[in-house]
Amino acid sequence: MNIQKAAVVGAGVMGASIAAHISNAGIPVYLLDIVPKAAGNRNIIAETAIQKLLKAEPAPFMHKNNARLVTPGNIEDHLHWLADVDWVIEAVIEDLQIKKSLYQKLEGICRKDCLISSNTSTLPLKLLVQDMPENFKQRFMITHFFNPPRYMRLLELISGPQSRPELVSAIRSFADIHLGKNCVDCKDTPGFIGNRIGIYWLQCGLLEAIDLGLTVEQADAVMSAPFGIPKTGIFGLLDLVGLDLIPHILDSMRSALPPQDAFHQINRLPELVRKMIADGYTGRKGKGGFYRLNEINGKRVKESINLQTGEYSRSERPGPEAVKAIKKAGLEAFLSSADTSAIYAWRVLSKTLAYTAGLVPEISDDIIAIDASLRDGYNWKYGPFELLDQLGVGWFVDKLQAENRDVPPLLAEKRPLYKVSSGKLAFIDLSGAYHPVQRAEGLLLLSDIKLQGPAVLENPSASLWDIGDGVACLEFHSKMNTLDMDSMTLIRQSIAKVSSEFSALVIHNEGENFSAGANLGLLIQAIHSSDWPAVEQLVIQGQQTYKALKYAPFPVVGAPSGLALGGGCEILLHSDAIQAHAELYMGLVEVGVGLIPAWGGCKEYLRRWLELTKRPRGPMPPVVKAFETISLAKVSKSAAEAKELLFLADSDGITMNKNRLLADAKAKALSLSENYAAPEQPCVYPMPGKTAGILLSMGIKAFRLLGKATAYDVEVSEKLAYVLSGGDSDITSPLTEDDMLALEREAFMSLVKQSGTLARLEHMLETGKPLRN
Known part of the structure; x- marks a missing residue:
């Protein structure tokens, strides 16, 4: 089965973004939603969603032209379009009855070999297919994307006992090769893998920071880079996800998890968070969250909330020296210290890693899938079990036992969770046996x-x-x-x-x-x-x-x-x-640091434009195109x-x-x-020389007069123009590659001795951002 056309029903943020990413694979996709009451334009929801996608940052489309592959429509008028698609993804609100009502309509419209899947993250598959016809159960599964779909590599696949293996295999192959996903097979358990662990980790991080009196900056600084976790940490990620989702997630986990599950011990919503949600502080999509941007004296200032008082003040995150100190000391030494940040990190990590180890085989039969889910679903550099190996399983278990805490069976023997055997990576199972990690066909790491x-x-x-x-x-x-x-x-x-x-x-x-x-x-x-x-x-x-x-x-x-x-x-x-x-x-x-490309970048990029235009239009258009791209640091x-x-x-x-x-x-x-x-050597460059240099110089000065270029931008751009136009040569005397390299070198050496370039270099090294001097 080949996926040649798809459809997404539900044009919310997630559904629309999934449609956008399918278009990134070059696949036409329908995007449908309901018809709002008193709507003049019955497709308004889907059309508006596409327009928002085109303006969103980070961009859901890999190229703006991909939006042409997304056809907007509505459920009332256009559901019949789905008769010719290979894959329908349901992404409507998390309401079981609404979903099942849609499924009943799809059952009568879609081809018998069309796979239908849900993007749900909270409802189990067994409830979604309950009382549905046998044919529907055979072609239904859950395909849980992570937000944003273009950038998050994890796709959780949940199939039922009746799901047809060839359809599931087709989706896995398509998602892998065409959508760039790491497909992880999950059992039909609450939260599947990524969110079961990720939500537990976030909730631990939130509660422990409040209990220990940490600032949100202290918590995020320690619960990030030192352990290979994105710099958003706990609170930055909660702001990104949306605080208003937390009560719904906690309620869902409360009702779905068995009574003995350790999640219940941390399933409580702090009063501070309740008040923030009530006041509209729901994160980045609201007025702010644990962090917010405030305007003071005409300048935007980042502020953070005091977890004890609920008041905001200027955000002060620990400098990089603090993180370097942790790395220098080593994770074991840091987690064994009496520093409040270390106590916080140990509490959050030990609970999360022990909880994760205890979920094998409930949520997955092997640790590889769990590690992949946290790496690709939460952007952790290391999965939980890879992190345990870094800490040392024996050290971790000894520390748990010293605190009279339960040790998960998987860790009881204190053996490494991964090892190299005969030149191949192997992973451990609950019996203590090791198995080689199997890579998908056509994959080389x-x-x-x-x-x-x-x-x-x-x-x-x-x-x-x-x-x-x-x-x-x-x-x-x-x-x-x-x-x-x-x-x-x-x-x-x-x-x-x-x-x-x-x-x-x-x-x-x-x-x-x-x-x-x-x-x-x-x-x-x-x-x-x-x-x-x-x-x-x-x-x-x-x-x-x-x-x-x-x-x-x-x-x-x-x-x-x-x-x-x-x-x-x-x-x-x-x-x-x-x-x-x-x-x-x-x-x-290079212009961002006051220099020009000088390892052959100017000559090679110019060569591409010269070869594209294929005279007789002459070299001037290629020179202008190359200059525009390099001078604007595109x-x-x-x-x-x-x-x-x-x-x-x-x-x-x-x-x-x-x-x-x-x-x-x-x-x-x-x-x-x-x-x-x-x-073949040599490559010859027929350059316009001084004429082009004069024209480019005029353009540079015009940009300066319009306020679009700084004084030093002009100086750097003049040198770039000199190189790309061929210096003092003219069209009758083509330049060789070595001539072009000499021009690059001359311009570079002239700029590198300027104070303006040094200022740009130092600013970039200190801040990671270009200086406009």
Whole structure:
């Protein structure tokens, strides 16, 4: 069964966002909702939902054109449309009778091989199909998306005893490959996996912070980065979810969970939260929540609530030094200390991890599904059992026993929950036996490769791995995968190694970001000491290394995900091909720190525009297009947008599921390796020269007069214009690649000595934001 057309019934925030993400897969989707009373436009709810999606941030659509694939309608007039769809997702309000009434209508309209699913997170499947015809039970399941659907990778699948395996398998395959989801099979239990644990964790975090007298900032600082949890922590996440949902969730858990469940011990709503909800402080969608933005003397100020008094004051979060201190001390030492924050962290984590361990096999037969649910549903870096292994199961159990607390059977033997056996990752079950982790077909992870043996080459910033079939993988692994001299050394060594021992190279890593660009800290050090030869050498090394990669005697395929900025973008522009994860944020952003791309980024990006326009229109339009993108530091908001900006070519591939990226890139590399020939040298640039420079300069000054550019923006942009127009050359004297590199180097070295550039560099390093000086 192939999913070629879908429908979502229910155009609320979740339903509409699910429809948007299905359109991201290139699939047409109907979006239906009720007809409001006295409505002139009977499709107003669905149409309004689509318009909101187009304005929302973060964007639900990977490209605004995807909205054309979403057809709005209403249940009264257009339910018959669903006769030709392959998958119908019900996303109406959490009311059993309303849902079942809809199902009865769908039963008579949808094809017999159309799968119908619910996005419910609170109602069990057995109640949803109760008293429904046998054929309906066979093609029904729960597909629980997490919000926002485009970005949260978890999809919980709950099927019943009568569900047809081939339909369930079709949805799992489609969601995996086309929607980029990590599909986790869940048992039909309250909250399934992600929310059963996640809600317990949030409720523990809320109550313990109040009991211990912590501020919301203290609680969020400790219950985040130190344990691989997003910086929202407890209270930031509650604000995001919406405080008004908490009473409904607690009521649902109260009625659905068995009496002996430990959730009942923490199932209470603090009076403070009741008052906040009553006063409209329901989180980000209301007037604020535990945090709010207030205007004081014309400036927006972030404030937080006092958990004891309910009064707001300026938010003061502990600095990064506090988090660094925890990491330096080690998690065990920190959790054993008498500090109030440590006591808080231990109470929340110990309850959550013990509760989770006690839910095996009630909610899942294996720990892998549970870990995946918290990683991909709540953005934890480590799942609960991976975190237990980091803490040490024996240490954790001993601490529980010292406090006379029950130890879950899964942890009783104090054995590691994961171990490496014969080069493969294995997980433990309740009997104490270990089983190899099974990967889906067509999935290749660098983390698995690393278990099989040492790297082919490595240094502190990068490594080269053998990923089989004659393909090597170059991995960056510095902080934010920034690039430095060690990175360049490893790239050059890899070129030599791959030339003699492999047939192709993939550039990929499993970090949150492909690369944030050059290491600015090293650059600032050299500037402070006025070590200009060192700075110029860094530029030369980058240019020569990337050029050598471009002309290597084997195909190079970049496989980026997340941020690919500055030097990270430049190395991709020098690759033969790119296989990108759909969530790719790629751009040449050097102007934000007062510089221009100088590792060949200007020449390679300009080359793309020159090749696209294919004269006789001449080089001027490509120069203007390249200048516009680089001078405005444009960054793609998806791989689809990266194609529009020409950071990706039409022939470059896009992978929706990040876990499949390396396998897809390897396949592309192997395909290119057949009869591969390196690009011809030299590449010639017919540049307009001074004429283009004058025109661009006029545009820059006009922007300045309109207040759209700062004084230093003008200075940086003038240097960029000089490079992209070909310097002092003219159309009759084409430039070589080396000529273009020389122009980049000249402009870079001129800017790096300016105080305005130093100010921008230091501001970026301190705040992570560009300075407009």
